Amino acid sequence: MKGDLSGQALYAPNTVYLEVTNKCNLKCKHCYSMANEDGYELPLNEIKALFKRLDEIGTFGVVLGGGEPLMREDIVHIINLANKYNLLVGLSTNGILVNKEFLKNTRDKISNIQISLDGHTDEEHERLRNKKGIFKDTLQAIKLLSDNNFHVTVSTVITNDNVNYIDKIIEIALENGAKTYRATKLIKSGNALKNNLDIVDFKFISKYLEELKEKYSKEIDIEIDSEFYDNKSFCTAGKETIAINYKGDVYFCAFLSNPKFICGNIMEKDIHNIWLNSRKLKEIRQLDKILNCKECENNNNNCFSNCKAMLLNNCSKLDSYDF
Amino acid sequence: MNNLQRNPKIRWRREVDEVCLYIPKNREMKKLNNVGASVWELCDGSLDSKEIIEEVSKEFDVEANEIKSDVEDFINQLIQLDLLKEA
Numbered sequence: 001m002k003g004d005l006s007g008q009a010l011y012a013p014n015t016v017y018l019e020v021t022n023k024c025n026l027k028c029k030h031c032y033s034m035a036n037e038d039g040y041e042l043p044l045n046e047i048k049a050l051f052k053r054l055d056e057i058g059t060f061g062v063v064l065g066g067g068e069p070l071m072r073e074d075i076v077h078i079i080n081l082a083n084k085y086n087l088l089v090g091l092s093t094n095g096i097l098v099n100k101e102f103l104k105n106t107r108d109k110i111s112n113i114q115i116s117l118d119g120h121t122d123e124e125h126e127r128l129r130n131k132k133g134i135f136k137d138t139l140q141a142i143k144l145l146s147d148n149n150f151h152v153t154v155s156t157v158i159t160n161d162n163v164n165y166i167d168k169i170i171e172i173a174l175e176n177g178a179k180t181y182r183a184t185k186l187i188k189s190g191n192a193l194k195n196n197l198d199i200v201d202f203k204f205i206s207k208y209l210e211e212l213k214e215k216y217s218k219e220i221d222i223e224i225d226s227e228f229y230d231n232k233s234f235c236t237a238g239k240e241t242i243a244i245n246y247k248g249d250v251y252f253c254a255f256l257s258n259p260k261f262i263c264g265n266i267m268e269k270d271i272h273n274i275w276l277n278s279r280k281l282k283e284i285r286q287l288d289k290i291l292n293c294k295e296c297e298n299n300n301n302n303c304f305s306n307c308k309a310m311l312l313n314n315c316s317k318l319d320s321y322d323f
Numbered sequence: 324m325n326n327l328q329r330n331p332k333i334r335w336r337r338e339v340d341e342v343c344l345y346i347p348k349n350r351e352m353k354k355l356n357n358v359g360a361s362v363w364e365l366c367d368g369s370l371d372s373k374e375i376i377e378e379v380s381k382e383f384d385v386e387a388n389e390i391k392s393d394v395e396d397f398i399n400q401l402i403q404l405d406l407l408k409e410a
Contacts, residue, residue, distance in 0.1 A: 011338050014345075014352050058336035060345045060352060086334065088345065112350070151350070240352070 009285065010240060012057040013275055015090075017243040017254045020047065020064050020078060023071040026094055027130045029195045030118070030157050032187040032255050035067040042246050047078055050244070050266055051085040057272045061088030061111070065254070067246065070097035076105045083109050090114065092155075095141030096134055103148050114153040114182065115142050119161070120168035128161060139176055146177025153180040153223070163200050167212060174220055181216075182223040183209050187255040189313050235308055238285050242275060250274050252284045255309035284308060291317060325409035327375065327398065328368035333406055335363070348404050358383065358390075362397060368410040372398055 022039030024031075054062070062082055069075055070093055082089045088111045095115040115138060119125035122135035146152045154173035156162060162169065166183065173181050186192055186199050206224065213222040237243075238252030245251065248267040249259075263281045264274035275281070283290075287308050296317070312318060329335075335344035342360035345352050355363055361382055365375045376394050380387040401407040 010336075010343060012336060014343060058334075058343075060334045060336075060343075088334070111347075 009238075009276060009281070011276075012054075012059050012272065013240060013242045014060050014236075015063060015241045016050075016054060016059055016061075016271075017063045017065060017241065018042075018047070018050070019066055019243070019245045019254070020069050020075070021067040021072050022246040024066060024068040025071060025096055025131075026068070026134070027191070028118075029128050029130055029191055030159060030186055030197055031191040033067070033190045033257060039067055039071075040246050041072055042244075042248060044074055044077070046248060046267055048081050050271060051081050051087060053271055054087060055085035057275075059087065061090060063090035063092060065092035068094055068097070070102070076102065079106050079109050092116075093141075094129070094134070095138045095145075098141035098144060100144070103144065103150075107148065107150075110150060112151050112153055112180075113145055114155050115145075115178075116157070117142070117154050117169055117173065118156055118159070120165040120172060124162060124165065128157075128159065139172065142173065142176040142178055146179070151180070152178040153182050154178040155182040155184050157184050157186050158200050158205055159186055160198050160200055163205065163208075166208070167215075170212060170216055170220065170222070174216075178220065180221040180223060183225060185225050185307065185310075187307075187309060187313070189255060189257055189309075193313075235306065237308055238281055242281075244271075250278070252281055253309040255307075256312060258313070261312060284312070287311065290321065291315070326368050326371050327366040327407050328410035329363065329366050330406050330408060337364070344406070346404050346406065358394075359397060362394060363401070366398075366401075366407055 019033070019042070021041040022033065022035050023041065024035035024039065051062070064075075064078065069091060072078065079089055079091070089109060090112045091110050092114045117125060117138055118128045119135070125135045125138065126132055142152055142154060154169070156166065156169055158166070170181050183205070185202070186197060188197070188199065209222070209224045213224065216222060243251045243254035244266060248265045250263045250266060250271070251261055252263060261280065263278035266274070291311070333344055335342055337360070340357045340360070342355040342363050343352060344355070344363075358379065361379055362375060365378055370378065372395060375398070376387050376391050379390060379394060398407065
């Protein structure tokens, strides 16, 4: 049962990553966006119209993120709306605002909650997350949600600071009941670019993560971001998934923020029209054909040439290309 | 065997030459190729596996005996994943 999209768009995206707000209660050093406490929110009526349309065109699910999605007072209403329109709901959160009331109101309405844990000690986690005292809140959220039968995925952005302690972070995820662990790449945009964080050698990491996956195979599912592998075809951005930011701008991947890659805006244009007809989306789907990364002198261990967002953010060969 | 019926709770979508669907049991999305998509669409509760094999055989112009085992295996996989049930 093999499928090959060959750069063609599906009739509809399978998953839509939706940044419901740019507000955040943290200022993480490695954040790919530049979220802050005074950010903006996508209007509720626009979210409702979007969900209705996604249901009509056959999208399977939405992943709600931000910013910190729980900073929105109406987040439970948004989750209910997604359920009303038959969309599976994923939620990406730092966990700090998770409480019993949130649990009560969202039970059986979220298929996966991803909680970020970037260190195995309070010092390590809080250094990257840039706020004291939140390590225990994060662990409490993982445990509370897991104890109440939510499917919790613990996610770590791999940096030079935590790369040697991934096994310890997995142990913490296990102790607190998480069902899945996910290793995520660092994207050099937003705060990560501003703070000039180094990307860890992905060839080393992919081997190490595979070993951990084998080691913990009976205890926890370990997901490894496709970008850790040297194969562009893994990337589903723009082909099976799409991202919409808090202003309604549509990007082929959530890790892009440069306005030159905006493919449209859902407040101005139908999402299905953008998905099928955006010239930029069509070109980005064909990026593999524009670039010959295998023969590029810059294709070193940290190039992440398999990640289109990283290429578009950093590849000098694309500077003159008119998207 | 009884007639085969798609699980009505499964979200799926027809693409040009494949079917995309979400498998809750495995928490993953899958694409069925053109033969798989055809089998999937035929599982509307009106046909049993023998009749489905005959329909696929006609559609792809192959002998029913040649595809029987593959189609049955595929149907069993779908049943195990709670995507299909016997009506």
